[in-house]
Amino acid sequence: MSLENYQGYVERCCRCSCCKFVPLQKVRGIKHSYVCPSISKYNFNAYSGGGRLLTIKSMLRNKTSYNDKLKEIVYNCQMCGACGVSCNYAMDIEVMEPISEFRIRCVQDGQTHPALEKVITSLRTTNSMVSVTGKRSDWALGMNLKDITKDKVEVFYFAGCLSSYEKHNLAQSIARLLQQAGVNFGIAGEAEMCCGGRAYQMGYEADFLAQAKKNMALIQKTGIKTLVTGCADCYQAFKVLYDKFNLKGDLQILHITEYLRQLIQAGKLTLSRRVDLNVTYHDPCRLGRLGEPWIHWEGTQMPGTRYMFDPPKEYRRGEHGVYEPPRDVLRSIPGLILTEMDRIKEYAWCCGAGGGVNESNPEFSIWTAKERIEEAESTGARTLVTACPWCEKNFDEAIKATGSKLKVFDIVELVENAIQKGDTNAPK
Amino acid sequence: MHLSKEIYAEIENIVGPENICGDPAIMPSYHDSEIGAVVLPKDAEEVQAIVKLCNKHKIQFIAMSTGFIRAQIPRGSIYLDLRRMNHIIEINEENMYAVVEPYVTSAELQAELFKRGLNCSIKGSGSQCTSIIRGHGHMDISTSGDDRNQLAMEWVTPAGDLIRLGSLGSVNEWFCGDGPGPSLRGVISGRGSGDALAEGGVITKSAMKLYHWPGPVEFPLEGNSPNYNLKEMPAHFMIRYFSFPSVDKMYEAELKIGESEIAFELMGFNVAMLSANVSSSLEKEIQFLEKAKKEVQGPGFYVIIAANSQEEFEYNQKVLEQIITETGGKSLKLVEDPRVAGILLIHGIRICASIRETFRSRAPGGKAYGFQIMGQRDVCIKWIGEAAERKKKLIEKGLGADDGGVFFGWSVEHSHLGKTEIFFDPSPDPRSVEAILAWQQETAWNALNNHLAVPTHLPLEIIGPRVSNYHIWSKKMDEAFNPNGVTIFLPSLTG
Numbered sequence: 001m002s003l004e005n006y007q008g009y010v011e012r013c014c015r016c017s018c019c020k021f022v023p024l025q026k027v028r029g030i031k032h033s034y035v036c037p038s039i040s041k042y043n044f045n046a047y048s049g050g051g052r053l054l055t056i057k058s059m060l061r062n063k064t065s066y067n068d069k070l071k072e073i074v075y076n077c078q079m080c081g082a083c084g085v086s087c088n089y090a091m092d093i094e095v096m097e098p099i100s101e102f103r104i105r106c107v108q109d110g111q112t113h114p115a116l117e118k119v120i121t122s123l124r125t126t127n128s129m130v131s132v133t134g135k136r137s138d139w140a141l142g143m144n145l146k147d148i149t150k151d152k153v154e155v156f157y158f159a160g161c162l163s164s165y166e167k168h169n170l171a172q173s174i175a176r177l178l179q180q181a182g183v184n185f186g187i188a189g190e191a192e193m194c195c196g197g198r199a200y201q202m203g204y205e206a207d208f209l210a211q212a213k214k215n216m217a218l219i220q221k222t223g224i225k226t227l228v229t230g231c232a233d234c235y236q237a238f239k240v241l242y243d244k245f246n247l248k249g250d251l252q253i254l255h256i257t258e259y260l261r262q263l264i265q266a267g268k269l270t271l272s273r274r275v276d277l278n279v280t281y282h283d284p285c286r287l288g289r290l291g292e293p294w295i296h297w298e299g300t301q302m303p304g305t306r307y308m309f310d311p312p313k314e315y316r317r318g319e320h321g322v323y324e325p326p327r328d329v330l331r332s333i334p335g336l337i338l339t340e341m342d343r344i345k346e347y348a349w350c351c352g353a354g355g356g357v358n359e360s361n362p363e364f365s366i367w368t369a370k371e372r373i374e375e376a377e378s379t380g381a382r383t384l385v386t387a388c389p390w391c392e393k394n395f396d397e398a399i400k401a402t403g404s405k406l407k408v409f410d411i412v413e414l415v416e417n418a419i420q421k422g423d424t425n426a427p428k
Numbered sequence: 429m430h431l432s433k434e435i436y437a438e439i440e441n442i443v444g445p446e447n448i449c450g451d452p453a454i455m456p457s458y459h460d461s462e463i464g465a466v467v468l469p470k471d472a473e474e475v476q477a478i479v480k481l482c483n484k485h486k487i488q489f490i491a492m493s494t495g496f497i498r499a500q501i502p503r504g505s506i507y508l509d510l511r512r513m514n515h516i517i518e519i520n521e522e523n524m525y526a527v528v529e530p531y532v533t534s535a536e537l538q539a540e541l542f543k544r545g546l547n548c549s550i551k552g553s554g555s556q557c558t559s560i561i562r563g564h565g566h567m568d569i570s571t572s573g574d575d576r577n578q579l580a581m582e583w584v585t586p587a588g589d590l591i592r593l594g595s596l597g598s599v600n601e602w603f604c605g606d607g608p609g610p611s612l613r614g615v616i617s618g619r620g621s622g623d624a625l626a627e628g629g630v631i632t633k634s635a636m637k638l639y640h641w642p643g644p645v646e647f648p649l650e651g652n653s654p655n656y657n658l659k660e661m662p663a664h665f666m667i668r669y670f671s672f673p674s675v676d677k678m679y680e681a682e683l684k685i686g687e688s689e690i691a692f693e694l695m696g697f698n699v700a701m702l703s704a705n706v707s708s709s710l711e712k713e714i715q716f717l718e719k720a721k722k723e724v725q726g727p728g729f730y731v732i733i734a735a736n737s738q739e740e741f742e743y744n745q746k747v748l749e750q751i752i753t754e755t756g757g758k759s760l761k762l763v764e765d766p767r768v769a770g771i772l773l774i775h776g777i778r779i780c781a782s783i784r785e786t787f788r789s790r791a792p793g794g795k796a797y798g799f800q801i802m803g804q805r806d807v808c809i810k811w812i813g814e815a816a817e818r819k820k821k822l823i824e825k826g827l828g829a830d831d832g833g834v835f836f837g838w839s840v841e842h843s844h845l846g847k848t849e850i851f852f853d854p855s856p857d858p859r860s861v862e863a864i865l866a867w868q869q870e871t872a873w874n875a876l877n878n879h880l881a882v883p884t885h886l887p888l889e890i891i892g893p894r895v896s897n898y899h900i901w902s903k904k905m906d907e908a909f910n911p912n913g914v915t916i917f918l919p920s921l922t923g
Contacts, residue, residue, distance in 0.1 A: 014787040017494040018556050023653045024780030027535040027555070028646065029543070030516050043447070043468050043511050044454050045495065051457030058456030070453035089654045090783035092710050305791040305829050305853060312711045319652045346652050 003105050006098035007060050010053040012307060018090065019049035019083035022347040032342035032375055035082040037350055037368040046073050049083025052099050059102070066111050074106055075113045076364055079201045079355035080285040085318035085346045092307065092315060096290075103203035115360040116202045123207060127193040127214075129161040137189040139168035143175055146186035148222045153186035156224045158238070160231035161194050162389040170389050173412045174230045174256055180419065181268040185228070191218060197237025197286070202356035212237070212247050219251060230256040230412060232284035232388035233354070235322075236291050243294040255287055257326040257387050260415055264332050271418035274335035279414075280381035281330060281338060282372060282395075283348035284388035289318035318346035326387050326411055333418040339379045349375060351391035358394065369398035373406055383407045385414060430504040431464035435485055439506070442477045443469055447512070458495070464504040470512045472582055472590060472632035479630065480588035482506055482914045490916040491630040493530040493558035505916060508630060516540060517633060523603050524638040525579050526559075530631060534559040534779065537636070539646075547641035549577045552847075554782030560634040564802060564847040566695045566776055568840040569686055571639050573847070574802060575613050579605045579635035583616055586629045586915035602635035615905060628915045642692075642736045647774050654708040658770030664735040666745065667773045668764070669702060670757040671728035675813055678727045679806060681755040685731065686843025688751070690744040692734035693776055696838040697785075699724055700831050702763075704785045706771045713789070716762070721832075725758050729838065732776055790853060791829075797864045798851040799871065803881050805839065805846030811880040812837070812848045815871040819852055827863040829853035 021027060022035045034040045039048035046055055055073070058064040077099070084095035106112070119129065126132045139159065146153050157178060163171040178185050196211025215238075219227070229235050232255065239253035254262075263269045283289075295316055299309035323345040330338050343349045352358070352368025373395060376384045384406050386392050395408045431450055440448050450465040458466060464487065469475045475491075482489045488505040501507060514531035521544055526537060534548065535555035541547055549571035551563035564573035571577065580596035580603065591610070595601045598609035605613050616628060648659040672678040678696075685691050697705065699720040707713035731748065735741035752759070763769055775781040790796060799815070801808050812835045820833030829852075837848035852867065854860035872883035882895055892899025906913075 012787075014496075014783065014790075016496050016554065016556055016783050016787065018554075018783060020494075021533065021535065021556060023656070024535045024555050025647075025649065025656050025774055025778055026653075027533075027539050029539045030514075030532065030536045033533070033536050033539075043509070044449055044457070044466060045509065046454040046457035048457070051454075054457045055453070064453065064456055067451070067453055069449075069451040073453060085653055089708075090781060091788055303856070305856065306710055306789045308710050312709075315709070317654050317708075319655060321652075323652070 001097070001101065003056065003098065003101045004060065006056070006094055006101060008301065008307060009093040009095075010057040010060070010098050012091065012093045013050045013053040013057070014091070015050055015054065017048070017050065019087045019095070021086060022343055023086050023089045026347055028342050031378075032349070035086055035343065035347055035349065037080070037352060037364075037371070038077045040371070041364055041367055042076060047076065049087060049095050049099065052077070052102070053095065056098050056102050066106075066109065071106065071111055071113065074103055074111075075116070075356060075360050077355050078285070078350045078352060078357050078368065079103075080350035081290045081318065082285070082347060082350065085289050088315055088317040092313075094315070104205045107203040107205070112203075113356070113360045116204075116356045119356070119359050120199060120202065120204050120207055123194055123199060123211075127211070128165065129194050129198050130165050133165060135190060136164045136192055137187065139164055139171045140175065140187055140189070143172065145175055146184075147189050148186040148224060149188060149191050149218070151186050153184050153224065154226060155183055155185035156219065156222070156227045157185050157187050158195070158227050158229040158234055159187060159192060160229060160234040160389070162393065163231060164192065167389040167393070170230055170392075170410050170412060173410070173416045177260065177269065177412065177416060178228075181263045183263070188218065193218075195234045195237040197233045197241060198354075198356070200237070200241055201354055208237075208241065209245065212242050212245065216242065216247050216249070216251075220249070225250070226252045226254065228254045228256055228259045230387070230389070230410070232287035232291065233390055236286035239291065240294045255291070255322055255325070255387065257287070257329055257411055258322060260412070261325045261328050264329065269415070269419065271333050271415065273418050273420045275333050275414055275418050276335040277383045277414070278337045278339060278381045279330065279383040279385045280341050280376045280379045281326060281344075281411075282341070282351065282376070282384055282386040282391060283321075283323065283326075283345055284386060284391050285348070285350050285354060287326075287387055288321040288323060288348055289346045291322045292316055292318065292320035321346060329411060329415060330385065333414055336414065336418075339381050341375050341379055343375065351386070351388075351394045352398075353390040353394040358390070365394060366398050366401055369394045370402055373398050373402060373404050377404065377406055383409060385409050385411050387411045430462050431487075431506075435481070435487065436465060438481055439465065439467055439478060442474055442481070443467055458507055459501045461501050462503040463501055463507045466507045466509050468509050468512050472584060475508065475630050475632055476584045476588055476590050478506065478508065479584050479586070479914075483588050483912045486912055486914065488914050488916050491530075493561075494533065494556060496553060496557050501916065510630075513632065518602070519544065519546075519638075520602070521546065525602055525635045526638055527602050527633055527635045528559050529633055530558050530560055532559050533557065538778065541638060542641055542643070543645050545641050546638045547571065548636055548638055549573060550779040552779070552782060555779040559636060560631060564840065566779055566838070567693050568838060568847065569694045569843065570692050572841050575605075577637040578613060579603060579637055580609070581605065581613075581616070581631055581635070582633040583612070584630045584632055586910035587912070596635075605635075615909065628910055642734045643777070647778070649774070656771075656774065657767060658774060661766065661770065661773070664733075664738065664741040665773065666733045666741070667730060667769050667776065669697075669728060669730040669760040669762075669772075670752055671724035671760060672726050672758075673756045675727050675809055677755045677757070678729065679809055681751055681757055682729065682805070682839045682843045682846070684751040684755070685748065686839045686841065688747050689842075690733065690747045691731050693732035694729055694839045694843075695776060696727075696729040696836045698727065698832070698834040698836045700834060701785045701836060702730070702772070704788060705775050705781050706768050707784070710789060713784075720760065720762055723760055723762060728760070730763065730772060730776065732773060796851045796853060797868055798849065799868075799884065800847065800849045801881055801883075802840070802847050803845070805837065805843060805848065807880050808837065808846060808848035811871075811875055811878070812850050814874065815850055815867070818867055818870070819850065822863055822867060826855055826857050827860050829855050
């Protein structure tokens with residue numbers, strides 16, 4: 001869809017400011033009532049979800065032109081989707097889609113951010129979203145894992161760029177758990193390529209599509225029907241974005257937390273070792289609210305003043321994100337106490353790493369993470385658990401910057417700790 | 429930039445460079461006009477300094493909190509975005525008031541109050557709006573409305589003076605708006621036609637009256653947005669929607685409920701608004717409305733009972749049952765469904781679905797025509813009821829959006845006072861807006877000529893001579909408080 005297709009939606013913003021707050025029913029007090037990092041940090045209304053829609057409306061009416069300030073506003077957004085959830089509590093409009101489409105338009109018009117240009121230029125040559133050090137499959141050395149390009153497997157474990165090059169522990173933990181559960185899985189090794197999801201968030205639609213097509217060509221060649229990943233960005237890319245562009249086919253996409261829940265419920269993994277931790281869980285945006293399935297829809301506006309369509313349009317309001325699987329996994333760990341933060345699930349505060357902000361404005365990215373660290377600490381928990389390496393990385397950096405005593409773990413690490421070391425096939 | 433570099437620099441010196449912006453890129457997100465600069469003051473001192481500067485240079489300014497209002501702001505004016513003034517200064521449980529800054533929303537304040545067994549008045553515009561806005565809302569029968577809840581205030585006048593009103597001005601306490609100390613509540617919040625915050629100058633802090641809350645610290649909710657619902661109805665809470673054979677019977681019931689003091693809330697939603705409130709999409713709203721229309725016998729309202737004990741709860745229920753029997757009311761079965769009752773209850777108390785009722789189905793721009801009148805309820809019903817009949821005729825001709833020709837309203841305090849509202853959205857017919865404007869004018873003149881109300885939508889010079897030459901006094905007040913004409917008075921949100 002082009003930006004012009006969203007004109008009807010952006011025209012309907014009534015400037016109520018709901019996009020700035022968690023859904024009003026969930027406001028628990030004066031603290032943690034804000035949901036959008038961008039307006040919370042920069043305060044001027046243009047940084048809010050509604051402000052962005054009104055800016056797009058003005059652009060579509062040729063009343064606003066590009067300038068440095070506009071670009072600064074456009075790129076200072078994690079594209080976390082929280083504004084859309086809060087808006088869609090009441091309004092039947094698209095929020096995140098036009099905001100995303102506007103960023104794509106900026107890139108197409110050459111209105112790019114130099115830091116993001118650098119990342120994408122690198123992606124085009126390395127197939128990676130992060131700096132390449134060593135080989136992509138170095139993390140798997142000595143693990144004796146199957147290769148999907150050579151071996152017949154049922155499940156493809158897609159490690160993703162960050163786990164492949166920086167967070168080896170996470171990829172290794174996942175692989176060991178899958179081995180422990182007896183899953184017939186494989187990895188793509190050196191053939192694995194960036195999913196393209198973060199390129200899409202940055203506005204580089206063409207580069208995203210190039211990555212998506214390469215990945216799906218590889219997968220289709222193997223005949224694999226199920227892909228599992230431990231990265232929320234990869235998960236959303238394969239499950240939602242590939243589907244949006246009709247590239248996913250019937251490939252089943254599972255986040256590792258969904259798969260672990262299945263394996264635990266099926267008795268293939270037994271968590272019997274106590275992990276005496278008081279933890280709080282951070283919902284990654286792209287596993288949670290933005291992880292809900294894409295809805296294919298085409299229709300025409302019905303006559304009359306109501307903005308309704310034939311056939312009826314179903315909006316993605318964040319209701320059907322992946323919220324319970326990670327919590328169920330945590331609840332199945334003996335000794336672990338889960339204490340929730342004020343902002344959770346569809347109205348969780350973003351970690352700050354998304355939308356290219358991590359690369360284009362690290363200070364804002366860390367500021368956003370610090371806000372979450374403070375919220376996590378306010379629960380009394382000493383451990384912050386998440387389910388995405390990008391979140392974990394950003395939280396680690398924020399903790400270093402603040403001197404917080406909070407520990408950050410990926411949920412996979414805790415599951416591995418909960419498996420008796422004496423068990424057969426227990427992780428090493 | 430529509431502001432000189434010198435003036436911009438002067439403001440920058442007051443608030444710091446990160447809290448002023450004159451770049452055209454941010455203006456569409458405000459009011460689609462050529463604002464001189466948007467400024468983010470952090471406290472009353474900064475507000476006062478900016479307002480004085482505006483007076484010095486004869487620049488117009490306007491202050492806004494969450495900004496839920498649409499208006500054309502004059503080119504080159506200063507827009508004070510009060511976002512950074514977002515602190516609850518004090519919650520005084522003993523004397524039952526809260527002192528808040530303008531960007532504290534009703535949702536935030538109410539949530540803090542629930543923790544303390546207290547509640548506040550929330551306006552119908554929704555709990556995303558400032559908690560110090562003047563106006564009316566769903567809980568008016570138990571919390572009243574308008575400026576009844578505004579106690580002492582700190583006010584930067586349009587001329588840039590900082591005035592402490594009510595008891596704040598005499599004994600440095602926040603408990604009273606009318607004294608001991610100077611009372612100017614009528615001047616700063618009762619004047620003009622709008623519901624906007626700070627119709628003149630800027631209210632920088634206000635003490636708001638608090639009320640007892642018999643409910644839980646938090647509602648036990650299940651589900652994800654947009655389908656939150658109560659896990660279970662809190663103890664001693666009940667909600668029902670009643671329809672009546674006639675407007676007269678409905679008002680008789682309102683009056684009896686108000687006088688018997690049994691209701692926590694009485695809100696006169698018509699079934700279209702009820703349907704919008706409980707439905708998470710337009711399609712579901714229409715489905716609900718079709719079912720509700722078949723079940724109701726006429727105009728209606730919903731009632732919430734919230735009691736402190738089982739005995740009080742049973743008493744209130746019995747009295748309500750008696751009143752409904754006497755007035756021929758009929759409970760809407762759809763709302764007796766616990767799922768629907770749960771949604772309506774949490775929305776009715778936390779006022780978090782106002783946008784569904786007002787803007788979800790409205791045409792782009794959100795412009796609504798009509799009247800929102802606070803006054804003697806029976807008189808307003810008579811006046812607006814007649815307007816509703818003329819509205820129906822225009823709808824039949826295709827000259828207005830078809831909402832059944834409804835109007836609605838609700839009780840304030842003991843139901844002798846009330847808020848009565850009628851909206852009229854245009855239809856796609858190109859003659860529609862003109863027809864509605866004519867309807868609006870006729871309705872306003874009817875009020876004036878038949879001594880039913882002091883209407884909006886007529887010039888002050890016409891209304892003034894009928895009401896003690898109000899226009900002359902209004903002009904004198906302008907000259908006294910706004911000598912340089914720098915404060916911008918906004919029209920009503922929907923006027």
